[in-house]
Amino acid sequence: xxxxxxxxxxxxxxxxxxxxxxxxxxxxxxxxxxxxxxxxxxxxxxxxxxxxxxxxxxxxxxxxxxxxxxxxxxxxxxxxxxxxxxxxxxxxxxxxxxxxxxxxxxxxxxxxxxxxxxxxxxxxxxxxxxxxxxxxxxxxxxxxxxxxxxxxxxxxxxxxxxxxxxxxxxxxxxxxxxxxxxxxxxxxxxxxxxxxxxxxxxxxxxxxxxxxxxxxxxxxxxxxxxxxxxxxxxxxxxx
Amino acid sequence: xxxxxxxxxxxxxxxxxxxxxxxxxxxxxxxxxxxxxxxxxxxxxxxxxxxxxxxxxxxxxxxxxxxxxxxxxxxxxxxxxxxxxxxxxxxxxxxxxxxxxxxxxxxxxxxxxxxxxxxxxxxxxxxxxxxxxxxxxxxxxxxxxxxxxxxxxxxxxxxxxxxxxxxxxxxxxxxxxxxxxxxxxxxxxxxxxxxxxxxxxxxxxxxxxxxxxxxxxxxxxxxxxxxxxxxxxxxxxxx
DNA sequence: AGTTCGATGTGATTTATGTCACCAAAGCAC
DNA sequence: GTGCTTTGGTGACATAAATCACATCGAACT
Numbered sequence: 001x002x003x004x005x006x007x008x009x010x011x012x013x014x015x016x017x018x019x020x021x022x023x024x025x026x027x028x029x030x031x032x033x034x035x036x037x038x039x040x041x042x043x044x045x046x047x048x049x050x051x052x053x054x055x056x057x058x059x060x061x062x063x064x065x066x067x068x069x070x071x072x073x074x075x076x077x078x079x080x081x082x083x084x085x086x087x088x089x090x091x092x093x094x095x096x097x098x099x100x101x102x103x104x105x106x107x108x109x110x111x112x113x114x115x116x117x118x119x120x121x122x123x124x125x126x127x128x129x130x131x132x133x134x135x136x137x138x139x140x141x142x143x144x145x146x147x148x149x150x151x152x153x154x155x156x157x158x159x160x161x162x163x164x165x166x167x168x169x170x171x172x173x174x175x176x177x178x179x180x181x182x183x184x185x186x187x188x189x190x191x192x193x194x195x196x197x198x199x200x201x202x203x204x205x206x207x208x209x210x211x212x213x214x215x216x217x218x219x220x221x222x223x224x225x226x227x228x229x230x231x232x233x234x235x236x237x238x239x
Numbered sequence: 240x241x242x243x244x245x246x247x248x249x250x251x252x253x254x255x256x257x258x259x260x261x262x263x264x265x266x267x268x269x270x271x272x273x274x275x276x277x278x279x280x281x282x283x284x285x286x287x288x289x290x291x292x293x294x295x296x297x298x299x300x301x302x303x304x305x306x307x308x309x310x311x312x313x314x315x316x317x318x319x320x321x322x323x324x325x326x327x328x329x330x331x332x333x334x335x336x337x338x339x340x341x342x343x344x345x346x347x348x349x350x351x352x353x354x355x356x357x358x359x360x361x362x363x364x365x366x367x368x369x370x371x372x373x374x375x376x377x378x379x380x381x382x383x384x385x386x387x388x389x390x391x392x393x394x395x396x397x398x399x400x401x402x403x404x405x406x407x408x409x410x411x412x413x414x415x416x417x418x419x420x421x422x423x424x425x426x427x428x429x430x431x432x433x434x435x436x437x438x439x440x441x442x443x444x445x446x447x448x449x450x451x452x453x454x455x456x457x458x459x460x461x462x463x464x465x466x467x468x469x470x471x472x473x474x475x476x477x478x
Numbered sequence: 479a480g481t482t483c484g485a486t487g488t489g490a491t492t493t494a495t496g497t498c499a500c501c502a503a504a505g506c507a508c
Numbered sequence: 509g510t511g512c513t514t515t516g517g518t519g520a521c522a523t524a525a526a527t528c529a530c531a532t533c534g535a536a537c538t
Contacts, residue, residue, distance in 0.1 A: 044469075063382050063386065065386055065387075065467070066467070071382065071385055071386055073378065073381070073382070084371065084375070085367065085370075085371045085374075086368065086371040086372070086375070091375075091472070094375070094378065094379055094382070094469070094471065095378075095382075114364075117360075117363075117364055117367070118360060118361075118364070121356075121357060121360040121363060122357075124356075124360060124363040124364055124367065125353075125356055125357070125363055127367055128324065128356070128363065128366055128367055128370060129325065131324075131367060131370045131371065131374065132323065132324050132325040132370065133325070134374070135324075135370065135373070135374040135377065136323070136325070136330075136333070138374065138377050138378060138381065139312065139333065139334075139377060140333055141381075142312070142377065142380075142381045142384075143302050143310065143312070143333070143334075145381075145385060146310055146384060146385075146428045147302065147304055147310055147428070148304075149524070149525090150524075150525065151524095180484090180485065180486090181485075181486070181487095182485080189385045189386065190525075190526090191525075191526055191527080192485090192486085193487085193488085193525090193526075193527080193528095194524090194525060194526070196486065196487060196488085197487085197488080197525095200487075200488090228304070228305070230283075230333070232333065233330070388494070388495090389494075389495070390494095419514085419515065419516090420515075420516065420517095421515080429495080429496085430495075430496055430497080431515090431516085432495090432496075432497080432498095432517085432518085433494090433495060433496070435516065435517060435518080436495095436517085436518080439517080439518090452515095479538105480537105480538085481536100481537080481538080482535100482536085482537080482538095483534100483535090483536085483537105484533105484534095484535090484536105485532100485533080485534085485535100486531100486532075486533070486534100487530100487531085487532075487533095488529105488530090488531085488532100489528105489529090489530090489531105490527100490528085490529085491526100491527080491528080491529100492525100492526080492527070492528090493524100493525085493526070493527085494523100494524080494525075494526085495522100495523085495524075495525090496521100496522080496523070496524085497520100497521080497522070497523085498519105498520085498521080498522095499518105499519090499520085499521105500517100500518090500519090501516105501517085501518090502515100502516080502517075502518105503514105503515080503516075503517095504513100504514085504515075504516090505512100505513085505514080505515095506511105506512080506513080506514095507510100507511090507512080507513100508509105508510085508511090508512100
């Protein structure tokens with residue numbers, strides 16, 4: 001299980017898409033800003049003219065329905081970069097970016113990025129590589145949430161959480177970030193109650209246990225079977 | 240409603256991402272090949288070392304479950320380019336590409352593309368733009384299929400079909416491509432029977448009618464209301 | 479210690495959707 | 509035409525998941 005690299009705040013987590021040189025270049029055009037939990041980096045309808053790099057904290061990308069339910073498309077943390085990467089084209093956000101832990105965010109203006117990309121062909125290529133990766137992440141998540149019911153969706157989510165926040169221990173993996181059942185539900189488009197019942201079943205089957213709110217995966221294979229896991233690379237099978 | 244550009248076979252449909260110059264460059268590194276209906280361009284597990292450009296015919300990108308059901312992620316046609324765009328990285332297909340109409344396909348080898356991208360920074364940037372678009376297409380489809388039940392998913396699909404294959408007529412839009420109910424079902428992760436019943440309801444509500452197998456959208460707003468359509472640009476809200 | 483509040487756990491019920499079974503209609507081969 | 513095969517249509521029933529309604533738990537605060 002990969003550990004989180006926090007020594008270099010400008011290392012895009014789990015991707016290795018960018019060379020050290022290009023990370024420095026990206027860092028040079030970032031404007032650092034502090035944002036409080038509960039505030040928003042962008043709302044749907046806002047112009048997509050910025051990229052965001054999380055130096056610390058957490059952000060969720062969501063879509064809300066009229067009835068008050070929300071679907072969490074991504075949950076980003078330290079080391080993640082995101083934003084509508086749609087250079088040289090005016091477009092608008094379809095999702096919301098809500099801060100869920102006080103954060104320090106590096107903001108990259110699209111116009112600065114465009115200049116940088118024009119000047120550095122190799123950075124442009126690394127960018128494409130990164131964009132390809134996140135698209136694959138979206139596609140595999142899409143597949144997981146569509147194909148094997150809510151049980152499959154939850155097990156896929158647990159595996160992604162383990163890949164992203166997991167600390168490997170003897171015979172089990174501890175998911176270091178704590179999420180409420182409501183959050184888990186919103187990440188797979190289910191209800192809190194359903195998630196609660198499914199987690200109970202998984203506990204009864206000794207596939208997981210819960211300690212101090214932390215989900216501990218005891219039988220990864222059990223989860224994998226339910227969502228027909230194909231053992232995708234961890235840089236794709238993640239949050 | 241946009242019409243299909245078939246005069247220039249190397250125009251990537253509905254995107255306008257690529258300049259004329261760069262389209263020529265892409266065309267120059269393509270190897271043309273004829274592929275028969277029923278055959279596959281790639282299977283899951285194959286190395287992602289090529290891009291495909293459809294000069295004529297149709298291809299579906301699918302994921303099959305053990306029980307024989309399949310989920311159709313994309314349905315591509317003349318003018319569409321696709322493939323795992325993951326330059327400079329060895330990775331493997333997660334989905335299958337099945338030819339569903341005898342096709343002529345331009346194949347671009349990744350190594351040729353890499354050279355071209357290195358030489359042409361502006362092409363690399365156009366590529367990023369294109370990748371951003373298709374990612375957004377995936378994301379909005381994901382949202383549509385997750386958030387408003389199968390009714391919402393079907394209405395979203397009908398709107399995308401109308402945007403992609405629609406021929407605007409007085410007071411209604413005729414979807415020029417014919418799909419079986421089974422195909423429609425596989426595109427939204429539902430069963431044929433459910434789709435059939437939902438189409439019947441839409442017919443009863445005078446939202447659509449069916450003539451010679453063609454679905455004709457009579458009341459677009461009715462469909463939009465069901466899937467909470469936000470009127471996304473047509474280059475994103477498409478198949 | 480009592481109060482409040484968000485989070486968890488669980489039964490009963492409803493609704494959405496899938497499954498099965500069957501027939502009709504349309505297209506196609508002979 | 510006759511007999512296949514694919515597709516469309518629909519009822520009856522089964523299952524998955526949401527909804528509603530409470531009870532409980534634990535942390536945070538008086």
